Amino acid sequence: MHIREIVLEGFKSYATRTTVGPFDEHFNAITGLNGSGKSNILDSICFVMGITSLSQVRAQALSDFIYKQGTAGVTRASVSIMFDNRNKEQAPDGYKMIDELTVTRIVESNKSKYLLNGKNATQSAIHDLFKSVSLNVNNPRFLILQGQVTKVSKSKPQEILGLIEEAAGTRMYDQKKAEALKTIAKKDDKLKEIRTTIDTDITPTINKLQQDEQNYKMYTELKKRYKLLNDQLIAYEYWQLITSVKQTETDVENMESQTSEYQERNEVITEEIQQIHNEVKLIERERNENVGNEVSELQTVYDKQLVELRNLTNDNDRLAKQLSQYKQQLTDSEQQHKQLTNSIENLENDIEKSREELVDLDKKVLTDTEHVKQLQRRHEAVSTGTAVVGSSSQVAHGSNDDSRLTNKERLDKYKEQRGEIATKIKQLQQRIDHSTGELKKLRTEQKSLTSKQGTYSSMRSEFDKKKMTLNQCEKDLAKLQFDVERLKQLRSDIRNEDENMARDQNRLQQMRRQNHQLDFQYTNPTPNFDRAKHVHGLVATLFNINDKKYAQALELAAGGKLFNVVVDTDETSKLLFKYGDLKKRITFAPLNRISSNLIPKNKIESARRELGDPNAIFLAKDLVTYNHSKYETLINYVFGSTIICSTSAIAQRVAFDEKLGLNAMAITLDGDIYNPAGILSGGDRSGTNRGPTLLETVAEMNQLEESIRQYNSNSRQELTKLERDYVQNQNLQQQIDSLTNEMQLLELKLAQNDEHRLQTEITTLEQQEFNNKKELDEQRIEEKVLNEKISELEKLFKNEGEAKKKELAEIEQLMKKAEKQVDLSQKRSREMQTQIKDLEMQLQSQQAELDTLTSDMDTLRNTIETSAQTLNNANKTLANKQMEIDELLSNLQTKRSRLTEYNNRIHSLHQKEQQLIKERREIELQLEKNKHSIVDLQNIVKESVRRRQLIIEKHGRWIEEEKDKFGTSGGQYDFASMNITKMQKDAKDDKEKVTKMSKHVDERAMTLLEQKRAMYKQLLTKQKKVLKDKANIERVVAEWDKKKQEALRIAWQRVNKSFGEIFSTLLHNANAKLTSLNGHYDADRAPKDLVLTGLEIKVQFGSLWKETLDELSGGQRSLAGLSLVLALLQYSPAPLYILDEVDAALDMSHTQNIGLVIRKSFRNAQFIIVSLKDGMFSNANVLFTTKFVNGISTVSRAENVPNKKHKDKEK
Structure with missing residues (x-):
């Protein structure tokens, strides 16, 4: 399987769709300037293979794969690689029937997806496809990057051994061995756990359970005994509850009966209170009819009579006062007449004296002038020594001012004054003796009147006593501060408060029940x-x-x-x-x-x-x-x-x-x-x-x-106090009224008594006597002062030898005074003349006033005689009126006594009413208590029934069966013969023991004991199995170690052979090999039992083997490293190899030789090499050249025709 074509679109620098290919099935080279995008082609291959470490392809995120990270209008990156799969030996598993495979990866919006032959595929499926042909991109041995060759040449012996192990595939053995060793460790832990469980858990538990088995048997016996006692106590409680219910129901009936009695009594009290109210009304009506109106009428008559008496008394007093005033006016007129007569005489005398004094003043002016001259002469005589010192005081004369008098003159004056005072003292003493005699006579007359009549003192004493009693009663009444309206209000408030209190008590009880x-x-x-x-x-x-x-x-x-x-x-x-x-x-x-x-x-x-x-x-x-x-x-x-x-x-x-x-x-x-x-x-x-x-x-x-x-508390206490105050107020008010009337009569009688008149005269004389004695004391004091002055002057005459200087100073002082006296005398003379004129005018006025006064006095004497007759008639009328009032007062006091009796009866009824109200309140409280007690007893009955029902529900079966036997004498439930207290104590002790033992006794001890024994056997069996598994694992690990060493030896030998051949091809007249770190054995001569710990690279030039690679140049070390890498690739071949500028550190001749090695040693693999050196890509069959044009990478393809022919020839 090899790459035929790569299509890039939006991937890194390839913004537009770019097709790279077709690739040569053997040797392809890519060249171009730096930054033109040649390495991006290699990155695209890794991208499609599903590389997970983005940093190895120079990216941080998926968006880095998109052209300019999606900022230039390109939003997705797509790479498709078409593989030629006609070589079935290199075809991946599951795809041997397909001649062409196309794998596509697309990145868009940070999401990635894979297509395999146009269909969606998962990343793991793509990984598995390439792993099946040794193209694991996440652990790539087919990818040799720049710098990796240098790293290999600098590797340590252990790292080189690791490369051999990785090439031989023994790393898988190491992983499995590590897993096996972990399993062995787990087995050891398991064995340790089993032994620990047996030693610390199973064996002690079995021993403990055997003891628990014995305790359990004891616990069972104790539990049976407790159950028997508990059943008897439950039966006793059930029997007692039945008895209690009957007794409580009886108590409820008794309390209801008592409640009925209280209610009947309450009704009786209500009737009695009503009867009291009716009786009080009857008494009040009778009081008002029999006494109240009469007292009121008598009081009205008495008040009117008293007013008349007061008017008469006032008229009498007015007449007496008027007569007294007339007499006083006459006395005053006589006194005034006498005073005017005296005054006229005095004025005449004064005028005469003033005229004489005026003559004297005129003489005195002449005398004072002469006196001044005498003093001058005396001063001159004393100064010259012709006069006796100390006699200058004799020069002073003719003045009341002592400072102007000589000592002799002053002495004479003081003696004269002393004589006058002595005369005055004698007169005062005579007056005092006279007043004392008069007082004695008046007191004798007073005693005589008292002994004859004996009424004044007794009346006065009685008046004073009544006045004291009245004052005390008034104080007590003021202190009492009784309010009758408050009493009425309180009586009404108490009735309302009783109703409110009952309501509040009911509300409080209800709230207490609701908030229990x-x-x-x-x-x-x-x-x-x-x-x-x-x-x-x-x-x-x-x-x-x-x-x-x-x-x-x-x-x-x-x-x-x-x-x-x-x-x-x-x-x-x-x-x-x-x-x-x-x-x-x-x-x-x-x-x-x-x-x-x-x-x-x-x-x-x-x-x-x-x-x-x-x-x-x-x-x-x-x-x-x-x-x-x-x-x-x-x-x-x-x-x-x-x-x-x-x-x-x-x-x-x-x-x-x-x-x-x-x-x-x-x-x-x-x-x-x-x-x-x-x-x-x-x-x-x-x-x-x-x-x-x-x-x-x-x-x-x-x-x-x-x-x-x-x-x-408050209202009721106040009511009780006011009830007491009411009675006290009534008594005090009656006493005050009675005392007031009596005192008014006594006051009238006292005013008409002779003793009273005598007492007034005595008081006047006593005052005059007091004033005379006081004046006598003052005169005696003045007499004493004059005696002291006279004694001092007499002593002065004995001292004739005083200093002349003092005498002259005295004369000078007298001269000044005498001169001043001359001026004063002249002034007084003028004033005296004016005074005489004023006195003459006063004399004429008083003579006219005296004539008028004499005429008025005659008129007053006639008026006094008429007023005395009128007063005598008024006294007789007053005496008659007083007798009428005394009789009326006696009758009024009798009626008031009867009124007090009525009030006391009403007060007694009110007290009885309060006692009944108090009793009714107590009954109502008791009724409320009984009501709650009945509810409580009913609740007790309900609670007893509920508890009995709970006992029946909990122990119903045997209770129903046995209840007829409860309390039966001689039976199992003969409670009379049982000591319930002891039984309860025994049951409590047994329960505590059962509870205590239940915490320590395991009722499952028998079962657990068998379970633990079975567990013990099971653990022993498991221990044997674990030991057996551990032995098997250790045996397998030993076999794996042998196989690993054998595989390593084979890989070492083969890699060592290829290493030497490739190195000698790259560098003529040179050789290389890998020797063991322990013993430095070669691969062919190493012992079979040698366990490799590391491999070292040894290089030979000619016949000399170098000790270390440090003796080589940098290029030579790079060739050695590259030779070892290529040897490893040759040992474990892959259909595709990628080399990225591995010749960077080599010269042109060595680069040329690398191309020859690739062509010679890797005929069945496809190479894609990135290089900048002509010596490398000149050996390639197809050369791709990259350029960077207008920010976009482009690729051109060229075939190397001689190499192509050479390749066809080799085929």
């Missing part, structure tokens, strides 16, 4: 267990939500933690688990153990600032409130790591946005949950159609409980 998951039932684990201290309740009941709009989000935030039961310590939870008789699965949250992961507030605030909205996010904990600080850690544990968000977008940022720095669980108000772990849930948008959330339900239940507590 919130009810934590348990029994006290220890005696005296403090429930309030140790068990706080479910988490859901320990806090309140601030706003209902957050309820759904908070409920999702808490999740299952809402149903955790909060206890004080973990020890409490252990006690409840063990002894609390819990009815369902419970999760406890001990306050001393729980911990929280609270998100810091600064992170929340930072996130809010980042979001720009303070209401965008809230920490779930901040949306709830709780009553005790001890729940702080609990609330942090439940809500401290979850954030409630206003929108889904914000929740998504809270959960996943690293910038916010939260990465926390986020829940929207609609219930969407964003978990930082990447889990999202939600989607519920039922809105207002959904029912209340659990937290809303809990909030409503808490509100109902608080309302009920308020019903039972």
Whole structure:
């Protein structure tokens, strides 16, 4: 099989359809300038054969095969090769009957397809076709590329041996050997596994199963004993359930009977309350008819009489006051008359004195002038020493100013003043003695009146006592602050509250039944267990939500933690688990153990600032409130790591946005949950159609409980207090009214009493006495001061030897004062003249006023006599009116006492009504409890029936058969003679033992024991087979090694012979051979048992063998390499060989010889050689020349006629 023709279209540089051919069946050459497309023809052959390594044909992708990669309007590449298949010896398998084969490959749109004789074919089919004739393009021995010859000449001994192995085909043996060795290793592993299984699994298991067999027998016996005990206990439970149902039904009947009694009693109480209401109405009607109207009428009359009495008293007081005023006016007029008379006398005296004083002043001016002159003379005399020092004070005279007086004058003046004060003291003492005597007489008269009448002090004392009592009553009444309207309102409110409380209690009980998951039932684990201290309740009941709009989000935030039961310590939870008789699965949250992961507030605030909205996010904990600080850690544990968000977008940022720095669980108000772990849930948008959330339900239940507590406390306590205050208010009001009336009468009587008048005079005299004593004390103090001054001046006269200098200074000072006094005296003289004129005018005015006053005094005396007679008549009228009022007050007090009796009876009935209402409320509560108890008992009956039915369903067959024997004395089910507690303990122990043994006892031990024994035998058989297979494989491998060495020896010999012949043809007078690396044997003389480890190329020139190829020139080494390659090709011939510029490093003569070798040694193969040297393609029969014209490669063909003739001759 050889190539006849190649058709290229759009392939690499061949843009247009180009036909290369026909090819010579033996020797073809391709030449052309670099880049003209000659190598592309070789690439097209590899392209059609299905090469997978595109880099070997200078391409990176399928598009590289298309002309200019499809950018010049050519979008596909196509290559077709027509093979001449008439030589049947070289024909591929399956195609020997076909004389011509055409293989086409097309690339378009990065897709590739194959055609074989015009029909689609797969790549693998094309590969198989060419592999069958030794043309494997992916491992090409038929393709010798540029540089490959040089690589062979530089190959190591092991690489050259590899080329021989590849040519001999022993590489397949190596692959199979490697696979065989892997199989042997697997067999060894299998053997090891089998031995391990036997030693570590089968044998110990058999030993263990033998022990398990014994344990199983013990387990079976124990299980039978447990079953017997369990059946008896089940029978006891069934029998007890039947008994319990009967007893419970009896209890239900008793409770229903008790309920009927309570209902009857409730009806009786309602009737009694109604009777009380009727009786209260009758008493009120009787009170209003018999007493109320009379008291009201008497009070009205009394008030009117009292007003009249007050008017009379006021008239009397007015008349007395008027008379007193008249008397006072007369006294004042007399006093004024006396004062005017005195004043006139004084004015006359003053005028006379003023005239005298004016004369004196005039004299004094002359005297003062003379005094100044005397002082001057005295100053001169003292200065000259003609006067005695210390006598200058005698010069001063004629002035009230002490500074102008001499010491002698001042002494005389002080003594005179002392005498006046002594006289005044004597007068004051006389006045005091007089007032003391008058007081004594008045007090004696007062005592006489008191002893005779004895009424004033007793009336005054009684008045003071009543006033104190009245003040206290008024204080008590103000302190009481009783509100009658509030009492009426409360009585009405209590009736309404009783109805509301019953409704709220029913609603609360209904909600508790509907939300039974919130009810934590348990029994006290220890005696005296403090429930309030140790068990706080479910988490859901320990806090309140601030706003209902957050309820759904908070409920999702808490999740299952809402149903955790909060206890004080973990020890409490252990006690409840063990002894609390819990009815369902419970999760406890001990306050001393729980911990929280609270998100810091600064992170929340930072996130809010980042979001720009303070209401965008809230920490779930901040949306709830709780009553005790001890729940702080609990609330942090439940809500401290979850954030409630206003929108889904914000929740998504809270959960996943690293910038916010939260990465926390986020829940929207609609219930969407964003978990930082990447889990999202939600989607519920039922809105207002959904029912209340659990937290809303809990909030409503808490509100109902608080309302009920308020019903039972505040209003009722206030009503009880107001009932007490009502009675106290009535009593206080009556006392105040009575005391007020009595005090008014006493006040009128006191005003008319002589003792009262005496007391007033005594008080006046006592005040005058006090003033006189005070003035006396002041005069005595002034007297003491004057005595001290007089004593000082007398001492001064004894000191005549004072310094002259001091005397002169005193004289100078006196001179200045005297001069000033002269001026003053002159001024006073002028003023005195003016004063005398004023006094004379006042005298005339007062004389006229005195005449008028005398006339008025006569008129007043007549008026006083008339007023005294009128006052006497008014006193008699007042006394008569007072007697009438006393009689009326006595009658009113009697009526008020009867009114109080009615009020007390009404109050007693109200108290009885409250007791009945309280009893009715307790009965209603008991009825409600009985109602729930009946429901609970009925539920117990249902539960007992259900449990009995479950027992029948589970153990129905033998229960039905044996139930008549349950409880029968002397039988298998004689429960009376059985110790049930011991049986339960034994059954529990047996069950624990059975459970414990069931974990260790394998009920399949008998079966497994037989299975393991069979497995043991099977493994032994398998081990023998594996050993046998391993021996067979090792034997086959040994045979393969022998065949490989034999084939290598033959290939070595044949390749070695061809190598020497071809090398000597290429290079005259030279030889070459391949020698073994171990022992350096030639191929003909090597021992038969020699195992080759490598081959070396040896070259001979003449008679001298070169030790290494390094001694050769580059061209010689290339010829040696090329000779070895051609020798290998000759050993394993293929129908086609392609050589790409293998002569590049050779000179022309050597190139010529290569062509001769090809023509001589490869007569049955087709060669396609790319070369630029004439020596190579001159031996070719057909020469193809490539050119690059206008960017497109073209091909021309020429035949070498001499070679053609030579070829025909050879044929």
